Each structure stands twice: as structure tokens, then as C-alpha cells.
Amino acid sequence: MTLSLLSLVCGCGPTAPEAHRVAAPPRTTVTVDDALVQFSLLASLAAGDYLDGPRLSELLAVGDFGIGTFHRLDGEMIVLDGHVYQASADGVIRQPSLDVTAPFAAVTFFDEDGRVENLAAHSLDLLDARINQSLPHRNLPYALRIDGEFSELTLRSVPAQNPPYEPLVDVVKQQVTWEHHNLRGTLVGLHCPGWIGNLNVTGYHWHFLSEDRQIGGHVLACQLKQGTLRYDACRSLVVRLPESDVFDRFDAQSIDQQDIDAIERQRERPSDSR
């Protein structure tokens, strides 16, 4: 950057001294690569901004891996290997039309930066702690993928909402939960560092899709019997802001971070699921 600025200040005209020339022409644009691309803010979603957003086809143009939700909050989104899956509150997994919209989602092109084999954990908190030991950069967002065998999983989804739209903290009270045992599948997750604030979920946020693509949802609890973690550190964060009336009216000061944590970091302890 210093060299580029110097060359711009000094000029590249015929009178510029040879010694000031830089071999390669300076880049005049910032390249945004290895990006986590996020649509909307979690705080705006929490305030009830459940409508519209980009079409799924637009999501897939900027990522093949991620999580989110759908128009009217109609289920949990899992983006895996370039396909979008919708875990609906009726317990059915669908692959929706690519014209469906997503009021909140975060995706990236998953490029593996590292992996941990033979991972096991008796709870989601222990899994997170184990992963914390493995991720090399404390302050980068990560896309995380765990393919494995799960002895227990508690999943949730939420039903599509109708106006007037309630805040997310109230909608989550309508959540449907399921317990599953001895399933093979994939945890699709994000880890966002503390500086993310109320843009997204601080810490780990996991969705799940079974190997047979028949079961999925937002993960409330899990016991991982054995699996492989693959991680992708994201070097850029791109936030596409909503164009909605709710976003125009929303006051960031009015959002309670504890509400956000209660919504998306809600967890069951292993003993709770009995």
C-alpha cells in the first residue's frame, strides 16, 4: 500500500525519476476475496425484518456454503456444496426454488484452510471449546464444516410468519424441536469473532443436514461421536444492507444483545434434553 501511494504521489509521467518507478503498476482497487458475504444484519432480523432480501440464485453466485433463513422466516437455511436446503417447521427438508428470497444469510465459497480428524465431543459447548483450540486466527470469521456421526442431536425450526411481524425473540417461542439419535450428516457452521457485534451471531452458530438430506435444522444440542472438521478462514466480510422499511426504521440502540444471544445462541445442555 505504501509503495502504491508513493508511486501515485510521485506520478508516472515521463519526468518521473527512474528510481521512483515501481515495477508493477499500482492497484487502484481493493480486491475482496475469500469473503464471507452476509445479507442483512442479525439485529435487523431480530427486529422483525423477515421479508424479501436477495434471491437464492444471488446467494449461490457469491457462495456455496452457509446458513440463513427464508422469506417470512420460513425455516432454517443450510447451504451445502452449492445447494440450498430448507428445514421447515413441518420437519420436511426441501430444496426451494432459486427465486425464493432470503432476508438473512451468510455464505462463502468454502476453500479448506485446514482440518481436524477424529473429532469427538459430548456437547455443543465442548465441541466449540475443542474447535477453539484448533482455529489459528482468533479474530477472523470462519466457515466450519463437520462431517460425522452424531449420537444425539436436538434441532429446531420456526414456522413462516404472518403480519404483524413479531420480534424474533417472540417468534422463537413458536419453535419446533426434534431429537435424533445415531445420525450421519454435516454440521454447517459459522464462527464470528467478538467484534462482529450485532451484525451476526458472536461465536458459533450451527445448522445440520443429514447425510440422506431428510433431516435438518438449527442445532440446539449435539453429541458428536466422531467426525472431521474442515475450516475456511474468511479474509473479507461483505455486508449487503437491506432495502426494507423495517431496516429504515430500525434503531440499533433498541436491540438488546441478550435477546440476540437468546435467539441464536440458545442451547440445551445435555441433561435438559432428557
Ligand SMILES: [Zn+2]
Ligand atoms: Zn440458526
